[in-house]
Amino acid sequence: MTVTIVGAQLGDEGKGGVVDLLGEPADVVARYQGGDNAGHTVVHGGEEYKLSLVPSGAIRDKVGILGNGCVVNPRTLFEELDTLRERGLDPDVRVAERAHAILPYHRRLDGIEEEVKSDDDLEAGTTGRGIGPTYEDKAGRRGIRVGDLLDPAVLRDRLEYVVPQKRALVEDVFGVEAGEAFDVEALHEEYSDYGRRLREEGMTVDAGSFLADRIAAGDDVLLEGAQGTSLDIDHGIYPYVTSSNPTAGGACVGTGLGPTTVGQGEIIGVVKAYLSRVGTGPLPTELRGDDERERLAEYIREEGGEYGTVTGRPRRVGWLDMPMLRHAARASDFTGLAVNHVDVLAGLDEVNVAHAYDRDGERLTTMPTTTEAWGECDPIYRTFEGWPEIDWAAAAREGFDALPENARAYLTYVSEELDVPLTAVGVGPGRAESIVLDHPFE
Ligand code: GDP
Ligand code: IMO
Ligand code: MG
DSSP, X not given: OEEEEEEOSXXXXXXXXXXXXHTTTOSEEEEOSBOTTOOEEEEETTEEEEESSSOXXXXXXXXXXXXXXXXXXXXXXXXXXXXXXXXTOOOXXXXXXXXXXXXXXXXXXXXXXXXXXXXXTOOOOOOSSSHHHHHHHHHTTOOOBHHHHTOHHHHHHHHHHHHHHHHHIIIIISOOOOOGGGOHHHHXXXXXXXXXXXXXXXXXXXXXXXXXXXXXXXXXXEEXXXXXXXXXXXXXXXXXXXXXXXXXXXXXXXXXXXXXXXXXXXXXXXXXSSEEEOSOSOOTTBOOSSHHXXXXXXXXXXXXXXXXXXXXXXXXXXXXXXXXXXHHHHHHTOSEEEEEOTXXXXXXXXXXXXXXXXXXXXXXXXXXXXXXXXXXXXEEEEEEEOOOOXXXXXXXXXXXXXXXXXXXXXXXXXXXXXXXXEEEEESSSSGGGEEESSOTTO
């Protein structure tokens, strides 16, 4: 069977930890979208691993797959694999031949376009990893796929077609100097080398048939989403989004498994007990604007270590947003919820949740379709009494009933409002600070 892990908010909900927690019985862990814009944290044996491309399960000897829906920067991939090997691990990672490759010119274009957009406040605050430009080339049918890297002649043909266009775009439209990132010879040398390494290490696969065969043979497969529902290019806060589909539909097209296979499994929405945001755009529940709110944001940021895994940027912080979660639960048909960071809110006198929105006197219980309208929404808050700091690992050993009463009331409210049962609760970064209420693989 499959279990799909989907971010319910704006990324960084703790998906890496949930994959690690629930993925124990899985044989294979597959990423289905995104690239090295992701930063997933796994804490294992007292060590912290920050993974951008290597699927979180590969830390624990699962086969890791980067599905066809991913965009893969081979430079980052090999660097990450080499670093993990230096730390004594031996991850088995295979890459879909249909996945698209990120080239140096995609990264350059990401930076240039963000700069240009910033004049009109339209920049998304991207991670600068070239994600958008690579998906643009995929949709524009001029991308270079991992399978193309394996054949130097095909790679040369593709580069000779696309690179002069990119060079002209940068020089003639944006008026900046192109440089090495736009040099066919240099690109061919570097990327055919990656192709050779991928081939020699037997790292490429047809992801769809590989996964289908493993499932037919009785293996359990975990599908690991990156980013989150409100960053989804279709269902998120466009244009302040990423360029792929983190929602559960993305798990089908991004792996080659059919929707019936994915839908027969479980789909777990990962929720942070408040909101964090690394990019730009509106955020109705954001804690800012007056001293009291700024102080709360600062408290949560420090308690929760809310600094970007990939970029190190301080994350914006807000209260939990139920209309956002109702939208996410519907878009992906969550069958379970993993709510993290319950410990981070401990010690506050009260905890607020946007139960609904008020927009020009109209009451909304889910997100409006345009981001401009979303920015005009005023949260209608529900206030919960705070809960104390406790020994979270000890509580986790005892189970859900050992959590402070007010924290249980908060979690029960979220689950009942969404009509989705609680699968797991996170009260700290490690497995030992997690409570599994209902294991999706069992
Ligand atoms: P991801 O991108 O969704 O995998 O999340 P990140 O790894 O970017 O950010 C989540 C951060 O919170 C990481 O540093 C995790 O180790 C940490 N974390 C995960 N769950 C919890 C939790 O329940 N409590 C606390 N305090 N930290 C957590
Ligand atoms: P994980 O998987 C949080 C945000 C960026 C920016 C927008 C587009 O760790 O949850 P991109 O580089 O993808 O073109 O940036 O999306 N973003 C993330 N925010 N967590 C992530 O990944 C993110 N990946 C992208 O900040 O607003
Ligand atoms: Mg992250």
